[in-house]
Amino acid sequence: MRDKEFDRLFDEHAEPLLKFLIYRTGDRGLAEDLVADTFERALRRRSLFDRRRGTEKAWLYTIATNLLRDGARRREVEERAYAATAVYEPVLVGADGGLTSFEVRATVMEALETLTAEEREAVALRFGADLTVPEMAKVLDQPLTTVEGRVYRALRKLRAELSD
Numbered sequence: 243m244r245d246k247e248f249d250r251l252f253d254e255h256a257e258p259l260l261k262f263l264i265y266r267t268g269d270r271g272l273a274e275d276l277v278a279d280t281f282e283r284a285l286r287r288r289s290l291f292d293r294r295r296g297t298e299k300a301w302l303y304t305i306a307t308n309l310l311r312d313g314a315r316r317r318e319v320e321e322r323a324y325a326a327t328a329v330y331e332p333v334l335v336g337a338d339g340g341l342t343s344f345e346v347r348a349t350v351m352e353a354l355e356t357l358t359a360e361e362r363e364a365v366a367l368r369f370g371a372d373l374t375v376p377e378m379a380k381v382l383d384q385p386l387t388t389v390e391g392r393v394y395r396a397l398r399k400l401r402a403e404l405s406d
Contacts, residue, residue: 262371352403356399
C-alpha cells in the first residue's frame with residue numbers, strides 16, 4: 243500500500259470509524275485516540291494487508307476492535323473501582339416535561355448495559371460502524387450464523403428493555 247493509497251484510506255474511513263468508536267465507547271476523546279492508534283497500526287502494518295483476505299474497511303475495523311478489546315482488558319480494574327464509587331449524574335427534564343437528549347442517551351446506554359459484551363459489540367459494529375453482517379463476521383472472525391444470531395438476540399433484548 244503506497245502513501246497515496248493510505249491517504250485515500252484515511253479520507254474514506256476515518257470519519258465513519260470515529261463514529262463507530264464514539265458509539266462503542268461513548269467517549270469522543272477516547273474514540274479520537276483509538277482512530278489515531280488504528281491508522282498508526284495500519285500504517286506500520288500496511289505491507290501485511292492482503293485484498294484477497296478481505297476489504298480495507300474490514301481490516302481497519304478489525305484493528306479498531308482489537309484495540310478496543312486491549313483497552314478494555316487494561317481498564318478492567320479501573321472500571322471496577324469507578325463502579326464501587328457509584329457516581330450518579332443528575333436527570334434533566336425538557337421545558338415541555340419530556341425527556342431530554344441526555345435522558346434518552348442515558349436510557350439507551352442503560353439498555354445496552356443489559357447486553358453481553360459480545361452483543362454490545364455486535365450492535366456497535368452493525369449500527370455504529372454500519373457494517374453488514376458478513377463484514378461483521380470477517381471483523382470478528384466468527385461464523386456468519388453466529389453473528390446473525392448475536393445481532394438478533396441483542397435487538398430482541400433492547401426492544402424488551404426499552405419498551406418498559
